Amino acid sequence: VKGNPESAIEKRRATLTRVAEELGVSPMTVSNAYSRPDQLSPALRERVFETARRLGYAGPDPVARSLRRSRTNVVGVLYSNPLSYAFDDAAAVLFLRGVTAATEASGMGLLLVPGSMGAPERRGSAAGEAAVDGFVVYSMADDDPLAEAALRRQLPAVMVDQPRRDGVPFVGIDDEAAARAVAERLVSLGHERYGVVSFALAADGHAGIADVVRQRSATYRVTRSRLEGYAAALSGAGLSWEEVPVYECPSSTVALGRTGAQALLDSDLRPTAILATSDQLALGVIEAAKKRGLSVPDDLSVAGFDDVSPAATATPALTTVHQDHAEKGLLAGRLLVARLRGEEAPEPDLLPARLVVRSSTGRYRF
Amino acid sequence: VKGNPESAIEKRRATLTRVAEELGVSPMTVSNAYSRPDQLSPALRERVFETARRLGYAGPDPVARSLRRSRTNVVGVLYSNPLSYAFDDAAAVLFLRGVTAATEASGMGLLLVPGSMGAPERRGSAAGEAAVDGFVVYSMADDDPLAEAALRRQLPAVMVDQPRRDGVPFVGIDDEAAARAVAERLVSLGHERYGVVSFALAADGHAGIADVVRQRSATYRVTRSRLEGYAAALSGAGLSWEEVPVYECPSSTVALGRTGAQALLDSDLRPTAILATSDQLALGVIEAAKKRGLSVPDDLSVAGFDDVSPAATATPALTTVHQDHAEKGLLAGRLLVARLRGEEAPEPDLLPARLVVRSSTGRYRF
DNA sequence: CTGAAAGCGCTTACAG
DNA sequence: CTGAAAGCGCTTACAG
Secondary structure (H helix, E strand, O other), X not given: OOOOHHHHOOOOOOOHHHHHHHHOOOHHHHHHHHHOHHHOOHHHHHHHHHHHHHHOOOOOOHXXXXXXHOOOOEEEEEEOOOHHHHHHOHXXXXXXXXXXXXXXXXXXXXXXXXXXOOOHHHOOHHHHOOOOOEEEEEOOEOOOHHHHHHHHOOOOEEEEOOOOEOOEOEEOEOHHHHHHHHHHHHHHOXXXXXXXXXXXXXXXXXXXXXXXXXXXXXXXXHHHHHHHHHHHHHHHOOOOHHHOOEEEOOOOOHHHHHHHHHHHHOOOOOOOEEEEOOHHHHHHHHHHHHHOOOOOOXXXXXXXXXXXXXXXXXXXXXXXXXXXXHHHHHHHHHHHHHHHOOOOXXXXXXXXXXXXXXXXXXOOOO | OOOOHHHHOOOOOOOHHHHHHHHOOOHHHHHHHHHOXXXXXXXXXXXXXXXXXXXXXXXXXXXXXXXXXOOOOEEEEEEOOOHHHHHHOHHHHHHHHHHHHHHHHOOXXXXXXXXXXXXXXXXXXXXXXXXXXXXXXXXXXXXXXXXXXXXXXXXXXXXXXXXXXXXXXXXXXXXXXXXXXXXXXXXXXXXXXXXXXXXXXXXXXXXXXXXXXXXXXXXXXXXXXXXXXXXXXHHHOOOOHHHXXXXXXXXXXXXXXXXXXXXXXXXXXXXXXXXXXXXXXXXXXXHHHHHXXXXXXXXXXXXXOEOOOHHHHOOOOOEEEEOOHHHHHHHHHHHHHHHHOOOXXXXXXXXXXXXXXXXXXXXXXX
């Protein structure tokens, strides 16, 4: 009954033009059926869809449409290597939740851009090859080639927990001030011997004590700022920052925090307080202390950073810096979406952060 | 010194063709400089890059390249609405971690496809408009328009925790058997009065008791299978499944689990055992029980499903079904990537799952 | 090692 | 309400 179905169902993949030919209308009419329903009669539109169904055509090709419209409706997210670690990091998960909420509210997709696993000659290529309208650059090293490649494309972008760049809005907290506040709290409790367990200063995988030179040249802004905050507080109390051992962990996990703490607790002049640049690391420090029979906070005070969910329920509950990671993501996402729409969207103020004192820190006891 | 830089830096956006004109070579040569370095001399290649830099050209446009190559190097992930909830769901986060590890290992990006928030006329359009080479369809309702739209595109796909479809490989566990095992465990402990707290049976936002008719017509396969497993175990023990109240929660959160448990514990014939289809819900059930002064497991046994990280550390620790969510994601991701490469990649066997008995379940006591 | 030409699949002014 | 034509920015056989 239908016109020559044998020849209609050809091998070549169904395209808009193919549907138009089959129905004897112009490609524009088929395009309109999908993209501008008001431009043709409902009856014709239905015939278009019927023909499309028959030919197995699922609608306009997204890539061709993007090329023509020069718009992908996708926001790219850049996160340090490897990308899959983002899902191990409670703060990153909350952040992504916020970004996703912002992008999906405006119908945009979120592309997680892979890092350049290994292959050094391809460093950054993934960011150069991502079909997106803009980028959220989250917590990367200052000199990360992936971020460089993304920024070079001159697309709208937002930097989060990153160094500032001209023309690129920044979203984040005042990490240095927050770190100073934690350290000052410990100073006020009478502690004089400190140790620091830090996440990466640079992306070279280094694990172990990081001297002051390495601290100053840290390429992760967040790490650098937090260490500077600690240093400011301790120096302000008349202590020598140079003598405070900073143990660097290549990433932010409980297991690495444990290792770092072990190294610090082995020293002759055992610290009475350990500052960790993340809650994950701090939880590892607490584990290491317990394993040696040290009581937290009686023998050792421990403070973290970020206030992710296990911090409040840990035993003892962790003294830390609270910040709203989901809100940070939401703000970054909305800012980018607004700019993509050409709306007025000024760089926001620094987000609030506050010291949360719980039971992992206590007064120094002889 | 350089040739007329004034006119070189024009308003129109830099393109490959523009760079070629400027340098007096063919577009193909510029293309080769980026994509096939072995096709031109290093010196010429350097001149191409130099000109590109001068014109602010950041390399071939990803969209145009994708159209020409008919390949995006992106895998799309579909998850129930709204997408941002995925980041609240510990199982989903682990799953995404696995998928991401698989895709990034082969240099592919991961696109989180937004649901059709509200706008019913656009139901599924996002999946139709996603520029991807293939889809991972994760835990969606049988009749979800987003999944329908994606599958209609005939791209390679993998279904996870979804109903099987011809030609589309399935990755998941035997949910029914696992649920049966949990319920049988409670039967063996002597329990006779049960309640169930379940996550959504359909995407209509229903909250409250779900009768057997609704249970049978559930569009979420996972929910349906788990309830069938419970029913099989209880029926097998001579109990009447029809009399077991099933409280349906629209999503899987601790707060909703609490609400569901309150409803069940209000009944005259209070259950002595509550089966929850997720750990989140189960943790809410435990909270509700505690709030009424009921001891778990002395007054009420509670079992969850999935064994996400808070399950083991909760008080009491949760009896549940363990499955490896990250492994599931890795497997699904690898399977899809292999198929995209045209490699031989058979549908895998069902993944293992096992009952983990902890202290939230105990013998029935009068 | 380089070029000219075709074409990936669409959408959009411009006309009628 | 519909059409013919141009063009989005690239890559790829095909030649030389």
